[in-house]
Amino acid sequence: MNDACFRKIQTLRLLPKAPARKSVSTLLEELSGRGFVIDRRSLQRDLKSLANLFPIENDGNKDIPGWYWRRDAQKLELPEMEPTVALSFQMVKTHLKKFMPPSVLSELSPYFSNADKLLGNLKQNELSSWSDKVATINRSQPLIAPKIENEILSVIYLALLSETQIKTHYQPKLEEPRDYTINPLGIVIVDQVIYLVGTLWKYQDVRQFALHRFIKAENTQTSNIQTSSFSLKDYIDGGQFHFPIEDSNKKMVLKIRTNKWIANHLEEVKLSENQSILKLDDEIYEVTASVDNTQQLRWWLNGFGADIEVLEPTFLRQEFINASQALSKLYSINQKE
Amino acid sequence: MNDACFRKIQTLRLLPKAPARKSVSTLLEELSGRGFVIDRRSLQRDLKSLANLFPIENDGNKDIPGWYWRRDAQKLELPEMEPTVALSFQMVKTHLKKFMPPSVLSELSPYFSNADKLLGNLKQNELSSWSDKVATINRSQPLIAPKIENEILSVIYLALLSETQIKTHYQPKLEEPRDYTINPLGIVIVDQVIYLVGTLWKYQDVRQFALHRFIKAENTQTSNIQTSSFSLKDYIDGGQFHFPIEDSNKKMVLKIRTNKWIANHLEEVKLSENQSILKLDDEIYEVTASVDNTQQLRWWLNGFGADIEVLEPTFLRQEFINASQALSKLYSINQKE
DNA sequence: TTTAGTGGCGACAACTAATGTCGCTTACTG
DNA sequence: CAGTAAGCGACATTAGTTGTCGCCACTAAA
Numbered sequence: 001m002n003d004a005c006f007r008k009i010q011t012l013r014l015l016p017k018a019p020a021r022k023s024v025s026t027l028l029e030e031l032s033g034r035g036f037v038i039d040r041r042s043l044q045r046d047l048k049s050l051a052n053l054f055p056i057e058n059d060g061n062k063d064i065p066g067w068y069w070r071r072d073a074q075k076l077e078l079p080e081m082e083p084t085v086a087l088s089f090q091m092v093k094t095h096l097k098k099f100m101p102p103s104v105l106s107e108l109s110p111y112f113s114n115a116d117k118l119l120g121n122l123k124q125n126e127l128s129s130w131s132d133k134v135a136t137i138n139r140s141q142p143l144i145a146p147k148i149e150n151e152i153l154s155v156i157y158l159a160l161l162s163e164t165q166i167k168t169h170y171q172p173k174l175e176e177p178r179d180y181t182i183n184p185l186g187i188v189i190v191d192q193v194i195y196l197v198g199t200l201w202k203y204q205d206v207r208q209f210a211l212h213r214f215i216k217a218e219n220t221q222t223s224n225i226q227t228s229s230f231s232l233k234d235y236i237d238g239g240q241f242h243f244p245i246e247d248s249n250k251k252m253v254l255k256i257r258t259n260k261w262i263a264n265h266l267e268e269v270k271l272s273e274n275q276s277i278l279k280l281d282d283e284i285y286e287v288t289a290s291v292d293n294t295q296q297l298r299w300w301l302n303g304f305g306a307d308i309e310v311l312e313p314t315f316l317r318q319e320f321i322n323a324s325q326a327l328s329k330l331y332s333i334n335q336k337e
Numbered sequence: 338m339n340d341a342c343f344r345k346i347q348t349l350r351l352l353p354k355a356p357a358r359k360s361v362s363t364l365l366e367e368l369s370g371r372g373f374v375i376d377r378r379s380l381q382r383d384l385k386s387l388a389n390l391f392p393i394e395n396d397g398n399k400d401i402p403g404w405y406w407r408r409d410a411q412k413l414e415l416p417e418m419e420p421t422v423a424l425s426f427q428m429v430k431t432h433l434k435k436f437m438p439p440s441v442l443s444e445l446s447p448y449f450s451n452a453d454k455l456l457g458n459l460k461q462n463e464l465s466s467w468s469d470k471v472a473t474i475n476r477s478q479p480l481i482a483p484k485i486e487n488e489i490l491s492v493i494y495l496a497l498l499s500e501t502q503i504k505t506h507y508q509p510k511l512e513e514p515r516d517y518t519i520n521p522l523g524i525v526i527v528d529q530v531i532y533l534v535g536t537l538w539k540y541q542d543v544r545q546f547a548l549h550r551f552i553k554a555e556n557t558q559t560s561n562i563q564t565s566s567f568s569l570k571d572y573i574d575g576g577q578f579h580f581p582i583e584d585s586n587k588k589m590v591l592k593i594r595t596n597k598w599i600a601n602h603l604e605e606v607k608l609s610e611n612q613s614i615l616k617l618d619d620e621i622y623e624v625t626a627s628v629d630n631t632q633q634l635r636w637w638l639n640g641f642g643a644d645i646e647v648l649e650p651t652f653l654r655q656e657f658i659n660a661s662q663a664l665s666k667l668y669s670i671n672q673k674e
Numbered sequence: 675t676t677t678a679g680t681g682g683c684g685a686c687a688a689c690t691a692a693t694g695t696c697g698c699t700t701a702c703t704g
Numbered sequence: 705c706a707g708t709a710a711g712c713g714a715c716a717t718t719a720g721t722t723g724t725c726g727c728c729a730c731t732a733a734a
Contacts, residue, residue, distance in 0.1 A: 004720085004722095005345055006390050016416070025681085038723095040682095041682090041683085041722080042721075044681090044683075054415075075415070075416070076350075076414070076415040077414055078413040078414075079349070079406040079410060079412070080350050082354055082444075083494070084444055084495060084498075085445065085447075087497075087498065088445055095433075095526070096429065096432075099475070104429070107419075108422065108425055108429065122498055132568070133524065134523065134525075135523065135526070136525070137527045137528075138633075139528060139636055140476070140637065141637035142633070143608060145606065146607075154421045157421040158420065158421060161421075161456070186470045187470065188471075188474060189432070189474065190473075190474045191476060210605060212605075231469070233469070241474055268530050269528055271481070273481065294478075299476050299478070299640040299641075300477065300478030302639050302642050303637075305639050305664060309667050320668065324661070324668045324669075325665065327643045328661045329643075330661070331646070331657065331658045331661045341692060341719095341720080376693065376694055378693080378695085378711090379692075381711070382693090382712095402711080
């Protein structure tokens, strides 16, 4: 292939998406950095001809004219998305709706709409839509995720990526809004809430900020105040989010007694690789597996109520005996009222 | 731009990915369908020159020579992925690991690796990797998803897409493996298990098949036996998967009494738009919200054990009173043993 | 208002690439 | 062994691309 065509494709890759823009001079430099030594005039011609075929534009700005992909430009993928990949995107999308904050999903919407379009083309002569053929079901209660401004989200993402400070206006839970300058250290998603973990100004103590509580956020070019040897994993394990993430040091052997339906289910989706199921009679099964000793396990066991009886380990059984007493106390007292 | 370059880009888009291939004649036809009337010889030249610049190949097959993108070809996106999008993909990936079957994720891996690469480039001069800056935490117990052969997954996907029958070898739970010819109707993901919903041979009754239980699957070109007026949603709502998906017809007003921590949490992630929280004293709160009357709600409420007391509606309270009695019976009886 | 600097754009001739055609060769088919 | 389909080299023609130059528009500092 001649240089020209390949260079044009590379030029398309170098162009930024809508809010950003690049001047002809910048592009010229970047291209020459990639081995395309070319006259300024040629690049001008390239861009102009590409603009006829692709959704790219230049702002008429007289000062520093810049070229960019239009905001509504749809993704062009090479090689094209496979139909099976499109179907996977569909599934992931319906699933994520319940678990991920909408602002994260909206970042990925170009990919989802590409998938929709592809599936739509395949079935253009039929009325049945894809959503009628795919369903996802899960055990979790749908909760309403708080809304985050897309702009605030991207400011915070970019600050984290470039390790720079941000100037913010933040609304704490019970107090008046305040101005903070934050050194971002990490992002934690708990259920559907996104938290920014970071330090304030020049201080060393690490704090959390819910992203939906930011009223304003602005990227400074000032670089981060480094907090020596901060580890997000250690921070979370320290219990800052009310429960540690799983930790292989806390293995224990769990033994439960349960009914046929749950035992069947556990046969498909195992608690652990070494799980074993013992059938006592047609309706009573015992399941043994080594699992992590976590809060998540307790929630999961609790969820089944009286359909699961914890047999071992002893300390967990005791917890459940205590909990059952607390529960019966709760309801019997109030029932008398 | 001249035709030539644009045509080459379109040619790249028309090429399929590795297992599939397209002959020069097919491409010629498809291109002419898109307005590129061109000599066969030119296309041959195009493909050959493109092969120098992109990972495309032709099999030396003498019978029906075909061109295709190499299997390990990495995605080329126009416009390129934004850093913030890459970060979102990272989050989604860590989250999906726990909820989606690995075979679905492996379909999306080109996108994840694109994101990784982009974030890697941004930070190439630093040791800190992205996974150290992003964490997701959720309330659900990690369970081990059953493994599905990638090939079986894609055969079933494609059959569903093209509405054709599949010939399979299937391993039912307790019986010997059997041969089935299935007319696929839909796919349901329950937690981490994927089920294919469909009918057998020429029969009308709808059945479920867990994807990880397929030993073999083969696409026939025979088209589907249409099952008149099948609706996946109705099928699921019929209780075939042990609990219906949420249904706005089953709204009710829920009132619970709970502690400070849970109330705080619900303030961030609401049960419903009209949720209200009443503070009774520093540790006792009442939360009211209209929610769907679903199994998911019960699991969710159960999960908190004695930390949530259900006050209204009365029938739900009665359910919880019964459940607490069943639970205390369970543990007090066995305790005596 | 002038002046220097920057960048866009039209024109043009030299150059390079792309195109269709032809004929030869190879491989598979019946 | 003929017939068909496809790849490939060669070649003249056509079309597109390139660097250069000069002109103009705009901006910012004098």
